[in-house]
Amino acid sequence: MHATGNEPNSTISIQPLSPTIGAEVGGFRMDGECTDRTIAEIRQALLDWKVIFFRDQDVSREDHIAFGRRFGELEVHPFATNHPDHPEIVVIHHDENSKSGQNSWHSDVTWREEPSLGSILRGRVIPQVGGDTLFADMHAAYENLSDELRHEIDD
Numbered sequence: 001m002h003a004t005g006n007e008p009n010s011t012i013s014i015q016p017l018s019p020t021i022g023a024e025v026g027g028f029r030m031d032g033e034c035t036d037r038t039i040a041e042i043r044q045a046l047l048d049w050k051v052i053f054f055r056d057q058d059v060s061r062e063d064h065i066a067f068g069r070r071f072g073e074l075e076v077h078p079f080a081t082n083h084p085d086h087p088e089i090v091v092i093h094h095d096e097n098s099k100s101g102q103n104s105w106h107s108d109v110t111w112r113e114e115p116s117l118g119s120i121l122r123g124r125v126i127p128q129v130g131g132d133t134l135f136a137d138m139h140a141a142y143e144n145l146s147d148e149l150r151h152e153i154d155d
Helices: 036-049 061-069 138-143 147-153
Strands: 013-016 023-026
Touching: 013 036, 023 036
Parallel strands: none
Antiparallel strands: 013 023
16 A cells, blocks of 8 residues: 555655556655655655656756755766756757657666666646656556566566
């Protein structure tokens, strides 16, 4: 059973969005000033829910970077377009002519020997229709495979 984060001693709130993946996390400001306890609770929510969302966070690039650093060293993406003043930030821009890989199923830098913990996406311009980022729960998919198929792909 997943924790909801709404326990009396919790510093954050957690609202699940599906049975196995995705939860909305609130009750804090996304910046470098979060307490160690709040960061630990957010990290646990990420482990429990695999994808977490922080709504209504009006943060600067500096806040975004400071918040990310609370989870460890930030990487500079090896081949994406990085922000000129903040190389830790990857700039993703789409319009009606965008045909790049972000528009198909992919896994961010999991091919690396030591993959990142994750990404902190920040939507700056969101269209009224579309613009969705979709997530797949590969752990739940694996767990629902037959024992025979799991054995076949385990290596």
